[in-house]
Amino acid sequence: MNEVGESQADRMMPRQVFAVKVPASSANLGPGFDSLAVALNLYLELEAFRSDQWEVELLSPSLMDFPRDEKNYICQVAFQTASLYKQKMPPLRMTVKSEIPLARGLGSSAAAIVAGVELANEFCGLQLSEREKLAIVTEFEGHPDNAGASLFGGVVVGSQIGTEVDLTVLDQIQFDPILVVPQEELLTEISRDVLPQDVKFSRSVQASAVANQLLASLMVQNWKLAGKMMAADLFHQPYRKELVPFFDDVREKAIQSGAFGVALSGAGPSILCLTEPGNGDEVAEKMKQCINGMEIMNLTIDWTGCRTSMKKSGFAL
Ligand SMILES: Nc1ncnc2c1ncn2[C@@H]1O[C@H](COP(=O)(O)OP(=O)(O)O)[C@@H](O)[C@H]1O
Numbered sequence: 001m002n003e004v005g006e007s008q009a010d011r012m013m014p015r016q017v018f019a020v021k022v023p024a025s026s027a028n029l030g031p032g033f034d035s036l037a038v039a040l041n042l043y044l045e046l047e048a049f050r051s052d053q054w055e056v057e058l059l060s061p062s063l064m065d066f067p068r069d070e071k072n073y074i075c076q077v078a079f080q081t082a083s084l085y086k087q088k089m090p091p092l093r094m095t096v097k098s099e100i101p102l103a104r105g106l107g108s109s110a111a112a113i114v115a116g117v118e119l120a121n122e123f124c125g126l127q128l129s130e131r132e133k134l135a136i137v138t139e140f141e142g143h144p145d146n147a148g149a150s151l152f153g154g155v156v157v158g159s160q161i162g163t164e165v166d167l168t169v170l171d172q173i174q175f176d177p178i179l180v181v182p183q184e185e186l187l188t189e190i191s192r193d194v195l196p197q198d199v200k201f202s203r204s205v206q207a208s209a210v211a212n213q214l215l216a217s218l219m220v221q222n223w224k225l226a227g228k229m230m231a232a233d234l235f236h237q238p239y240r241k242e243l244v245p246f247f248d249d250v251r252e253k254a255i256q257s258g259a260f261g262v263a264l265s266g267a268g269p270s271i272l273c274l275t276e277p278g279n280g281d282e283v284a285e286k287m288k289q290c291i292n293g294m295e296i297m298n299l300t301i302d303w304t305g306c307r308t309s310m311k312k313s314g315f316a317l
């Protein structure tokens, strides 16, 4: 028996659990700084049910250093979300697993935040609208790009004016994303520190035109122009490249292998390479032959975004 009177057999019994599955994301796509993102088919998955005390079982090697109680970031987000609505999170027993590399520019923090908000929504009965979830996740993350992609899936355009967050999902954009993921981590906070405080008016006009042109070219499948615009970003990549010294080499090899466009994924250090729809497998294979020491992830766009369900699960906490 444990402290809540359960035997080992009880603890292994299948039971109804709340399940959350959140996709990773790659933000910016080059010039769409803090606004554009794409959801990817790598997932953070969580299962939870009410208990007498907080227990977090971490099922993936990358998560092993995180707290196994309410100090876990996902729980902290749930606490804070609940308190925004003057509610208190009940203790949960939960499992967490993740395929999303941490601090690599693949939106692991946004996915964790989405999971925390969904926990609060479910266990405090908040009945949040999609728009409210987006605003809360954006507030935690600081920008709506990863948040929007992880919540809604697809290619998204997010914007924040004051506390108002708007989001459009662009179903018509298609491409195959390949991610080059290095061994080293780069925290988003550090990668944002190298950015300028202000941008001159003429430079910002050009930077915003480049971002608009990227979206337009992706929508009309003008791949050559899209690739040119991904490289022409003026908002962040020129400053961040010093933190990612292998960027130019990977870019050259990806283009030679058949990618039409290459950009830092989010704040880096991973690199997002885009190919025309249907070419991902072939281009990724070629890239694997010429890029060493980094993982080449041949991915697809996740079109669903965060999904939640009640399901039967065997818990082994
Ligand atoms: N599943 C998780 N559980 C707890 N904390 C997490 C989880 N995923 C991410 N984090 C936190 O987010 C940090 C990474 O966030 P960040 O630097 O924004 O990079 P990225 O979001 O690109 O992976 C991790 O170092 C960790 O503190």
Ligand SMILES: N[C@@H](CCOP(=O)(O)O)C(=O)O
Residues within 6 Å of the ligand: 025, 026, 027, 028, 033, 034, 035, 104, 105, 106, 107, 108, 109, 143, 145, 146, 188, 192, 236, 265, 266, 267, 268
């Ligand atoms: N727009 C943000 C995106 C950060 O994404 P992450 O996956 O690196 O957390 C930025 O460029 O800072």
